[in-house]
Amino acid sequence: MALKDSTTGKVIRDYSIEQLKDAANMMRGYDLVELCAAGSGHSGGTLSIMDIVAALYLHVAQHDPKNPNWPDRDRIIWSAGHKAPALYVGLGYAGFCDINDVMTLRKLHSQFQGHPHWLKLPGVEVSSGSLGQGLSISVGMALAARLDGKKHKIFCLMGDGEQQEGQVWEAAMEAGHYKLDNIIAVIDVNRLQIDGWVKDVMQVEPLDAKYASFGWEVLRVDGNDMKQLVEAFDKAKKVVGKPVVILADTIKGKGVSFMENVAGWHGKPPSREELDASLKEMGLTERIPVQKLLDHAKNYQAEQDRELEAKMPKFSRDFWWNAGDDMKVKMEPTRKGFGKSLAENGGDERIVCLGLDISGSITISDFYVGKPERAKRWISMGIAEQSATSAAAGFAREGKLPVLGSYATFMSARNLDQIRVSICYGNFNVLIAGAHGGVSVGPDGATHQALEDLFAMQGLPNMSVVVPCDIEETRKATDYLLLQHVGPKYIRFAREATPIVTNQETPFVFGKANVIRLRKEAANFAEAFEIRLASGYKNESEDLSIIACGPMVPEAMRAARILKQDFGYETRVLNLHTLKPIDAEAVIRAAADTGVVITAEEHQIGALAWRVSGLLTECKQLYGKPLITGAIGVKDRFGDSGSPWEMVKELEVSAEHIAQKAVELMKLKKK
Numbered sequence: 001m002a003l004k005d006s007t008t009g010k011v012i013r014d015y016s017i018e019q020l021k022d023a024a025n026m027m028r029g030y031d032l033v034e035l036c037a038a039g040s041g042h043s044g045g046t047l048s049i050m051d052i053v054a055a056l057y058l059h060v061a062q063h064d065p066k067n068p069n070w071p072d073r074d075r076i077i078w079s080a081g082h083k084a085p086a087l088y089v090g091l092g093y094a095g096f097c098d099i100n101d102v103m104t105l106r107k108l109h110s111q112f113q114g115h116p117h118w119l120k121l122p123g124v125e126v127s128s129g130s131l132g133q134g135l136s137i138s139v140g141m142a143l144a145a146r147l148d149g150k151k152h153k154i155f156c157l158m159g160d161g162e163q164q165e166g167q168v169w170e171a172a173m174e175a176g177h178y179k180l181d182n183i184i185a186v187i188d189v190n191r192l193q194i195d196g197w198v199k200d201v202m203q204v205e206p207l208d209a210k211y212a213s214f215g216w217e218v219l220r221v222d223g224n225d226m227k228q229l230v231e232a233f234d235k236a237k238k239v240v241g242k243p244v245v246i247l248a249d250t251i252k253g254k255g256v257s258f259m260e261n262v263a264g265w266h267g268k269p270p271s272r273e274e275l276d277a278s279l280k281e282m283g284l285t286e287r288i289p290v291q292k293l294l295d296h297a298k299n300y301q302a303e304q305d306r307e308l309e310a311k312m313p314k315f316s317r318d319f320w321w322n323a324g325d326d327m328k329v330k331m332e333p334t335r336k337g338f339g340k341s342l343a344e345n346g347g348d349e350r351i352v353c354l355g356l357d358i359s360g361s362i363t364i365s366d367f368y369v370g371k372p373e374r375a376k377r378w379i380s381m382g383i384a385e386q387s388a389t390s391a392a393a394g395f396a397r398e399g400k401l402p403v404l405g406s407y408a409t410f411m412s413a414r415n416l417d418q419i420r421v422s423i424c425y426g427n428f429n430v431l432i433a434g435a436h437g438g439v440s441v442g443p444d445g446a447t448h449q450a451l452e453d454l455f456a457m458q459g460l461p462n463m464s465v466v467v468p469c470d471i472e473e474t475r476k477a478t479d480y481l482l483l484q485h486v487g488p489k490y491i492r493f494a495r496e497a498t499p500i501v502t503n504q505e506t507p508f509v510f511g512k513a514n515v516i517r518l519r520k521e522a523a524n525f526a527e528a529f530e531i532r533l534a535s536g537y538k539n540e541s542e543d544l545s546i547i548a549c550g551p552m553v554p555e556a557m558r559a560a561r562i563l564k565q566d567f568g569y570e571t572r573v574l575n576l577h578t579l580k581p582i583d584a585e586a587v588i589r590a591a592a593d594t595g596v597v598i599t600a601e602e603h604q605i606g607a608l609a610w611r612v613s614g615l616l617t618e619c620k621q622l623y624g625k626p627l628i629t630g631a632i633g634v635k636d637r638f639g640d641s642g643s644p645w646e647m648v649k650e651l652e653v654s655a656e657h658i659a660q661k662a663v664e665l666m667k668l669k670k671k
């Protein structure tokens with residue numbers, strides 16, 4: 001029963017139903033404070049699941065906070081990793097960690113990552129964040145327990161939208177097949193997901209009949225009623241010979257009237273005013289030391305700021321974006337260029353857009369918003385990246401122009417085999433949007449940061465890959481890919497606002513790089529540069545070249561400024577927006593003309609660097625010529641939670657890092 005001392009077997013503390021109800025209320029309060037302190041994160045689903053969390057962590061599961069790896073503990077698997085803030089208060093309340101520290105949620109180097117990471121925080125069983133994987137992990141754990149003759153239970157927490165992932169049903173089948181009565185799955189049926197009501201996005205009910213047909217025992221309860229929950233868990237523990245699923249009907253945003261049943265609160269934290277109003281409504285104003293907790297978060301952040309700044313390369317002055325009175329730049333998210341293009345071009349009757357429950361934030365919804373006549377060509381597929389990818393191939397086979405997108409990592413890795421076989425092998429005309437690419441989803445953490453997608457995408461025969469540098473170029477690239485380019489195509493863009501460095505007149509030719517040259521200091525950063533097609537550019541015998549794509553192009557431009565101002569170096573920046581097919585001529589000319597080449601990518605080093613170095617080592621024109629090369633990018637590591645710009649610094653992909661590398665290489669060139 002509940003919290004146990006694993007050495008003596010004594011119950012440390014148990015809670016009555018009334019105490020559990022009170023704890024759940026307090027936990028909701030702490031949950032909202034940590035979300036407010038983080039400035040991002042998931043309010044709705046953490047509030048709906050909190051009664052389940054209180055029941056599990058404080059009463060139902062056998063575990064010992066002082067011995068989190070106790071072999072006989074019950075395991076709790078958070079398949080719905082986005083509900084991490086609720087997990088963290090659960091651990092804090094149970095005594096696995098200090099509840100004050102939970103306030104560092106989503107901050108750099110915090111144990112409390114945007115999505116749970118078991119290697120950072122004792123009490124977290126496994127890392128998660130990509131939906132639909134937890135039940136399979138539970139199956140593995142349950143079978144392992146059976147092999148080892150262990151009696152503990154494996155609880156697996158999932159969402160109802162999450163049931164749209166096909167992998168959930170593969171695992172459901174496995175658990176049924178192996179009669180895994182040590183698995184107790186709990187589904188937080190709050191009936192909402194990101195794009196709206198689950199029944200409208202992609203119906204998953206009747207869940208009872210579905211699980212029952214796979215050989216599961218099904219219990220259905222009011223998941224915000226503590227007594228019903230506790231009774232259901234007690235019953236579930238006694239079931240023999242089959243796995244159990246508890247369908248817990250809940251209210252998303254439970255406890256805060258203005259959040260309840262509102263889809264918009266899925267991934268939004270409360271502001272300070274909204275936090276105060278919420279705590280008042282829950283009767284917690286006097287019970288939770290809000291200011292002290294927020295100060296704790298602030299102090300932690302200040303320390304991170306200090307440490308990060310200390311690690312940054314230093315120059316004569318601060319060259320960071322908009323740090324001075326001149327060279328000002330405007331920023332907008334590149335994703336908006338994608339939406340703009342879909343809105344403008346979506347009238348073409350062949351276009352169909354496939355929704356994957358993240359439509360607003362990746363702007364694919366701009367295709368139909370305010371245009372009811374397009375509604376029938378908007379196909380909501382639910383959270384089902386793999387099936388949607390193959391469905392897109394089906395549309396293409398029938399002459400349609402399918403477009404689909406999600407977080408770049410879920411749109412390139414989870415469905416890689418479907419892209420490879422259904423789309424690329426058949427050479428189908430499908431536009432795949434890898435949204436929120438690179439570090440730009442910052443606080444969501446490593447699970448959501450696509451830093452490997454370009455390896456896979458450009459490795460596929462028939463696939464074209466474009467990584468535009470700003471909002472304007474994203475619009476142009478989407479215009480082109482959507483209506484002119486025929487074949488499999490992947491466009492990668494960012495979530496965070498990034499510098500706008502091109503305009504309507506700037507050339508964009510698919511497969512052809514642009515040369516960017518710093519010409520002067522100006523009030524407006526973009527105006528200080530001249531941009532032209534590489535094919536029409538005459539060699540100016542610059543000191544070095546920086547070859548970049550995506551948001552690294554503005555960083556390369558800023559690096560060119562640092563190098564000019566502090567060292568007098570002239571830099572040729574090459575905007576290689578089309579990674580595949582690569583503009584080999586522009587790359588080779590840059591190397592031949594300058595003798596120093598640095599690649600800059602917001603990705604694990606290699607998607608750009610290895611393509612470029614492959615071209616250069618193969619090029620006969622360069623045989624025997626001195627060539628000095630360097631690569632800026634992520635160095636074979638996962639990301640971390642933190643703001644997008646913090647991640648640019650932490651992962652060493654800023655202009656300052658490029659400039660530092662350039663200075664190092666220029667010393668070699670001079671020898």
Ligand SMILES: Cc1ncc(C[n+]2csc(CCOP(=O)(O)OP(=O)(O)O)c2C)c(N)n1
Pocket residue numbers: 044045046048080082129130131132158159160161162163188190192193194252266356357358383406410414
């Ligand atoms: C594989 C994958 N695709 C997409 C996402 C983005 N995402 C995070 S939460 C979410 C909606 C989840 O809905 P549901 O399971 O109903 O959870 P709840 O509404 O309770 O928060 C989506 C699509 C993800 N994390 N993983």
